[in-house]
Amino acid sequence: MPVLCSSCGDKRAVLKRPKTGHSLCKACFFWAFEEEVHQTIVTANLFKHGEIVGIAASGGKDSTVLAHVMKLLNERFNYGLELMLLSVDEGISGYRDDSLETVKRNQEQYELPLKIVSYEELYGWTMDAIVKQVGRKNNCTFCGVFRRQALDRGALMLKVDKICTGHNADDIAETVVMNVLRGDIARLRRCTAISTSSEGEGVVPRCKPLKYAYEKEIVLYAYFKKLDYFSTECIYSPNAYRGHARTFLKDLESVRPSSIMDIIHSGENLSVRDGVKMPLQGTCKRCGYISSQSLCKSCVLLEGLNRGLPKLGIGKHHRLHDKILTQQPLTEKEERKLKAVHF
Numbered sequence: 001m002p003v004l005c006s007s008c009g010d011k012r013a014v015l016k017r018p019k020t021g022h023s024l025c026k027a028c029f030f031w032a033f034e035e036e037v038h039q040t041i042v043t044a045n046l047f048k049h050g051e052i053v054g055i056a057a058s059g060g061k062d063s064t065v066l067a068h069v070m071k072l073l074n075e076r077f078n079y080g081l082e083l084m085l086l087s088v089d090e091g092i093s094g095y096r097d098d099s100l101e102t103v104k105r106n107q108e109q110y111e112l113p114l115k116i117v118s119y120e121e122l123y124g125w126t127m128d129a130i131v132k133q134v135g136r137k138n139n140c141t142f143c144g145v146f147r148r149q150a151l152d153r154g155a156l157m158l159k160v161d162k163i164c165t166g167h168n169a170d171d172i173a174e175t176v177v178m179n180v181l182r183g184d185i186a187r188l189r190r191c192t193a194i195s196t197s198s199e200g201e202g203v204v205p206r207c208k209p210l211k212y213a214y215e216k217e218i219v220l221y222a223y224f225k226k227l228d229y230f231s232t233e234c235i236y237s238p239n240a241y242r243g244h245a246r247t248f249l250k251d252l253e254s255v256r257p258s259s260i261m262d263i264i265h266s267g268e269n270l271s272v273r274d275g276v277k278m279p280l281q282g283t284c285k286r287c288g289y290i291s292s293q294s295l296c297k298s299c300v301l302l303e304g305l306n307r308g309l310p311k312l313g314i315g316k317h318h319r320l321h322d323k324i325l326t327q328q329p330l331t332e333k334e335e336r337k338l339k340a341v342h343f
């Protein structure tokens with residue numbers, strides 16, 4: 001006997017929702033998924049009528065589902081948003097060049113304007129060249145820092161009011177776990193926020209409409225909707241630390257499916273004791289981007305690359321920032337310490 005959809009009781013169920021355990025037909029699953037994203041958007045007041053919103057698009061499943069659902073909800077509920085796709089080309093041959101082809105197809109499928117900003121044009125370095133210099137251990141640090149700023153720069157070029165990203169519930173739970181394990185209180189406090197206001201000049205507000213969507217459901221949604229997305233992993237092995245947090249969460253989830261939502265809930269409700277020292281937000285003296293040091297992370301990483309001292313931006317070398325700013329030469333000992341290629 002085929003199982004009937006527990007929502008309409010009419011059609012045949014084709015899946016069991018990971019989030020609720022309900023057996024649903026395709027149409028009822030689509031409706032439930034879209035309705036939940038809509039509720040997230042409305043409850044958190046993520047957008048205002050008339051805003052220009054850049055969708056951070058990588059061609060992967062999360063951002064493809066985000067673009068699809070944002071376009072659909074914008075029309076269904078008359079949000080009045082002007083949507084655009086915004087992509088970053090990190091310069092990873094055999095990976096990003098292929099995924100950007102997917103974004104270009106999405107642009108046509110969804111009839112949305114697309115802007116691509118590249119690391120090469122912004123920083124003068126592709127990730128391929130960076131990995132050649134720094135090796136494969138800390139490459140994601142460079143990539144992550146550069147991407148954050150690249151998205152802001154692209155958003156400013158497009159004059160968007162807000163960027164929305166495809167972070168899902170699993171990503172956020174992983175970040176909570178990572179920040180707890182690292183004792184990074186400042187990030188722990190920020191990482192569950194569904195939206196951030198502009199933290200300073202050149203920083204565009206961001207939001208995460210898929211914050212409460214499980215990764216498994218995003219995959220099901222993309223699969224049943226037959227969305228065109230790119231599913232290959234980056235060739236420069238993804239962030240190892242996040243990988244551990246991910247495996248840990250998947251194990252927890254198999255024993256207790258609500259673990260992901262529970263961790264997000266815990267992260268949202270943590271409060272920081274009075275008197276805990278938080279970094280003071282200022283601006284980078286070189287490029288003007290937000291920074292708690294005299295130079296922002298991006299400028300320090302770039303300086304390290306350009307000087308052939310890749311370790312400069314890895315770890316804490318804050319006391320060297322002033323020397324860099326005033327272009328004083330480093331001592332031989334400092335240079336030696338920062339030169340190691342495979343660290």
Ligand code: SF4
Binds near residue numbers: 139140234238
């Ligand atoms: Fe960049 Fe690392 Fe992600 Fe690859 S895995 S795209 S190098 S952050």
Ligand code: ZN
Binds near residue numbers: 005007027029
């Ligand atoms: Zn149904």
Ligand code: ZN
Binds near residue numbers: 284287289296298300
């Ligand atoms: Zn800077």
